[in-house]
Amino acid sequence: MYExxxxxxxxxxxxxxxxxxxxxxxxDGVVIRARDATPDYDAVREASGIDVVDAxxxxxxxxxxxxxxxxxxxxxxxxxSVRGGTDRLNRFAVEHERVDVLTRPMADDGDVNxxxxxxxxxxxVRIEFDFGPVLRSTGGERVRAxxxxxxxxxxxxxxxxxxxxxxxxxxxxxxxAPRELVAVGEVVGFDPETVRAGLRExxxxxxxxxxxxxxxxxxxxxxxxxxxx
Amino acid sequence: xxxxxxxxxxxxxxxxxxxxxxxxxxxxxxxFQRAVWYAAGNLLGDPGSADADxxxxxxxxxxxxxxxxxxxxxxxxxxxxxxxxxxxEVNGHPVxxxxxxxxxxxxxxxxxxxxxxxxxxxxxRVVFENDRRRGYVRDGNVDVAGPKGFTGAAELDxxxxxx
Numbered sequence: 001m002y003e004x005x006x007x008x009x010x011x012x013x014x015x016x017x018x019x020x021x022x023x024x025x026x027x028d029g030v031v032i033r034a035r036d037a038t039p040d041y042d043a044v045r046e047a048s049g050i051d052v053v054d055a056x057x058x059x060x061x062x063x064x065x066x067x068x069x070x071x072x073x074x075x076x077x078x079x080x081s082v083r084g085g086t087d088r089l090n091r092f093a094v095e096h097e098r099v100d101v102l103t104r105p106m107a108d109d110g111d112v113n114x115x116x117x118x119x120x121x122x123x124x125v126r127i128e129f130d131f132g133p134v135l136r137s138t139g140g141e142r143v144r145a146x147x148x149x150x151x152x153x154x155x156x157x158x159x160x161x162x163x164x165x166x167x168x169x170x171x172x173x174x175x176x177a178p179r180e181l182v183a184v185g186e187v188v189g190f191d192p193e194t195v196r197a198g199l200r201e202x203x204x205x206x207x208x209x210x211x212x213x214x215x216x217x218x219x220x221x222x223x224x225x226x227x228x229x
Numbered sequence: 230x231x232x233x234x235x236x237x238x239x240x241x242x243x244x245x246x247x248x249x250x251x252x253x254x255x256x257x258x259x260x261f262q263r264a265v266w267y268a269a270g271n272l273l274g275d276p277g278s279a280d281a282d283x284x285x286x287x288x289x290x291x292x293x294x295x296x297x298x299x300x301x302x303x304x305x306x307x308x309x310x311x312x313x314x315x316x317x318e319v320n321g322h323p324v325x326x327x328x329x330x331x332x333x334x335x336x337x338x339x340x341x342x343x344x345x346x347x348x349x350x351x352x353x354r355v356v357f358e359n360d361r362r363r364g365y366v367r368d369g370n371v372d373v374a375g376p377k378g379f380t381g382a383a384e385l386d387x388x389x390x391x392x
Contacts, residue, residue: 013381
């Protein structure tokens, strides 16, 4: 199972510290959602003993600027996510196959409907269930977050759209073990297996994209390999 | 009051909880107990919180790391885990915590999961992002003090001092 984290300087712990903490709490890997972070991935992987995925999160105020960033960042990173939070950004993310994950779709003024989840299912864009506000906020803010999660859960299940789960930690202190996230998910209405699948999905995505970026890959179903016969 | 016959006594499970915070955090058992009750009350509601009946039995914390034993009613370990995961701050200090294990007795819990105390902490000058800072080092992890609070780092992130 993998967790996707915000590493220093976006967050307040470095990629190496995240990896060390994640290894201790039972993760198989961490996805570094870097905007400005440029860790030495090989060294971090070796030091922590778990997989470390080079990712980027596009945070833009509108789809026009997000589109430019997606084009620029896609070739350089294994995994690319777009932060939602407005209806236009959510729509932009699910309509583009080049985007791997739409994060925080229900944050701020963002909303999702059946059209968007169907579109996400068609384009293979993963929708993120953000457990951050459930873990770290209280009162009205948490109630709104839970309401958003519930709506998203029902829509994603109906459209059979792919999804990921994350606690969106910004420091190693905000990281929670997979079993803890499963327990929280159960309390707020998620099936335990759904949460586990959502945490595993980050790893599956990273593996798929690494394979696609490898030299032997030409297109889906077309590979360069040894000629038989 | 006369104590209950054995078959009517509540059955407990004991969670060994590892704790972590920034080096300047100062936590007491009371603070942690309050944070746990608050988190359980908010997440599970009053009935769920009463069912889980979370109580911090032993607590040790110093210099940014610690451990606690939390008692919970048998059968409520899942909700208790969830409530503990929602403890994000204790007395205004952000904390990280994870359940190291669950046991049926306090003794087993302490022996099996809390046997090793947190490693020795050292304080030294480190070079982080081309800047000399104060670092608190433990087990290869370093909390680096900076103008905007601490940054969690590992030995890997430090640059060797050239001077």
